[in-house]
Each structure stands twice: as C-alpha cells, then as structure tokens.
Amino acid sequence: MLLIECPWCGPREETEFSCGGEAHIVRPPSPDTLADEEWGEYLFMRKNPRGAHLEQWVHAHGCRRWFNVRRDTVTYKITAVYKVGGSVPRQ
Numbered sequence: 001m002l003l004i005e006c007p008w009c010g011p012r013e014e015t016e017f018s019c020g021g022e023a024h025i026v027r028p029p030s031p032d033t034l035a036d037e038e039w040g041e042y043l044f045m046r047k048n049p050r051g052a053h054l055e056q057w058v059h060a061h062g063c064r065r066w067f068n069v070r071r072d073t074v075t076y077k078i079t080a081v082y083k084v085g086g087s088v089p090r091q
C-alpha cells in the first residue's frame with residue numbers, strides 16, 4: 001500500500017486519495033483566440049514520462065484539499081509533496 005503525505009493531515013493510505021493528473025497545467029488567458037488544435041492541445045495533451053512526474057492529487061476521503069506531488073512513474077515512489085501555488089521542491 002502506497003502511503004501519501006497529505007500536507008494538512010499527514011501520511012494516509014493511497015485509497016483516501018484521487019489523482020487529478022499532471023500538475024501545473026495553466027489555462028490559456030484568451031481561449032477565444034486559440035485555434036482548435038491549440039485548444040485541443042490544452043485540454044487533452046499531457047506528459048507521460050518514464051520517471052519523475054509532477055501530479056496533482058486530492059485527499060478525497062479526508063480534508064478534500066488539492067496538493068501536488070512529484071512521483072516516479074516507474075517505482076511509484078513519491079519524492080516531494082507541496083501545496084498548490086508552492087514552488088516545486090528540489091530533488
């Protein structure tokens with residue numbers, strides 16, 4: 001069982017959390033000016049790296065707050081947890 005460190009509640013079992021996908025996706029400031037291809041890129045295209053990946057998670061069965069993690073997609077090991085709006089901790 002993977003333990004995830006919620007920034008507010010401390011370590012909890014993975015079953016209490018839901019992954020929201022890649023972190024740091026910024027909505028384009030003027031969506032009306034985008035071509036369909038650019039809008040599709042924003043909506044659907046995500047990184048799928050082998051190794052370190054920045055993801056957003058929510059403590060769905062706890063405090064219900066969102067936060068970010070850096071997780072290795074090969075080992076599942078979480079190497080950093082930080083609040084939304086915070087800077088990415090160094091590796």
Ligand SMILES: [Zn+2]
Nearest residue numbers: 006009059063
């Ligand atoms: Zn929590």
